[in-house]
Amino acid sequence: MTTHVGDRKGPSETPVPRHHQxxxxxxxxxARQHGGALAxxxxxxxxxxxxxxxxxxxxxxxxxxxxxxxxxxxxNGRNGYALASSVIATFIEGDERIFHPRRAKKGDQWLLATFTVPESQRNIRHKIRSSLVRMGFGSVTPGLWIAPGHLRDAVLAYFDTRGLNEYLEFFMADHVGGADLHKNIGSWWDLPALDSLYSDFLEHNRELLESWVQRDGFxxxxxxxxxxxxxxxxxxxxWRRLPYLDPGLPTEFLPDNWNALEAEHLFQQLHTLLAPRAQRHADRAIADHAVTA
Structure with missing residues (x-):
């Protein structure tokens, strides 16, 4: 049975994944389970x-x-492709973030980032800002960014591999008082937009779970x-972009009925059901081409 990408239409806010994605x-x-390359x-x-x-x-x-x-x-003597060495570390880090997302606790430390870039290197400034957003940072001010402390190792490795650490300073910090942290978190991250993305994910995949649970036999x-x-x-x-847009903020600082928690559970249920079957199919396809090479 063929699943057509075009059949899975939804709201314009959640477009069907593009082919390159x-x-x-x-x-x-x-690919990484088969020597890192695919024909x-x-x-x-x-x-x-x-x-x-x-x-x-x-x-x-x-x-x-x-x-x-x-x-x-x-x-196997045929034209193929492998992940570039420059992105392998990113994929390894992504495994943990996508399949085992962490959520910070109220008393955990925070990771602060600040950077200085010469005016003549505006392109570097834009690259750093977009990278901070990609890694889940919120913007406190234009020159100060914040993320949960559990992202420290992943963040340091990410910027190091891209040669950007020379422009940045990172600090681990405790929140010891001052303004309402709950309110400020709502301004540092666009929580309504993120919650909407989780809502769209739930809308698109609740029925998918039901259809697989109800299937006869398996x-x-x-x-x-x-x-x-x-x-x-x-x-x-x-799913894979959501754990990056959502850095795993403490639930105590999130709105009531935060959709991320239900979405994470739904993804894990579908992962448990589908991953072994999908793996068998991919293994068959890869083995078939190895035999016919």
Missing amino acids: LIVSLFGLY VATIIDLMRDIGVESTGTRSSISRLKKRGVIDSVQV DADPDSDARAFGDYLVLVTQ
């Missing part, structure tokens, strides 16, 4: 399983290569595994 998830989930034919076949034609796949592969995300390699047949693969690849692609 799905391919990034494909590499993150399966082009394997990528095309697996993307076809979710309704993406080969022309779209090839175009997205080319885009990712130009961006330095993947490199050309040989796989036999390990190829058609069922192919469907699980398509659903899982889209699911992970939809």
Whole structure:
């Protein structure tokens, strides 16, 4: 059974993942388990399983290569691609953040960041700001940024690998009093927008969970595994940006009925149901091309 990406439409706020985003998830989930590389034919076949034609796949592969995300390699004597060495560390860190997100507690320390960039290097300033946002920082003032302390190691490694540490200073800090921290957190991060993203994720995937729970048998047949693969690849692609936009703020400082907690639970349920089936399907596809090479 084929799962077509185009069939999974929803509100405009949550667009269906783009082809290159799905391919990034494909590499993150399966390439590293098979020597770090996938043959082009394997990528095309697996993307076809979710309704993406080969022309779209090839175009997205080319885009990712130009961006330095993947490199050309040989796989069993065939043309293939592997994750670029410069992004492997990011993928490893992403595994923890995506599949085992941490949530800070009220009394935990905070990570503060400040940076100085010469006026002649405005492009570096923009790169640092966008990177801070990507890693989950909130903006206290234009020159001071804040994130939960448990992100320290990941943040330091992220900026070090990108050669940006020379512009930044990081500090670990306790909140010891002053203004209402609950109120300030609501201004440092755009919590309504983030909660809306979690709400959209729930809306798109509650029925997906119900459909799999209600399926008869759960036999390990190829058609069922192919469907699980398509659903899982889209699911992970939809989910993986959220643990970065949400740095794991303490629940005590979040609005009532914060959608993140239910969304995290839903993702873990679907991950438990679909990941083994999707893995079987991907393994079959990769093995088939290895045999025919």
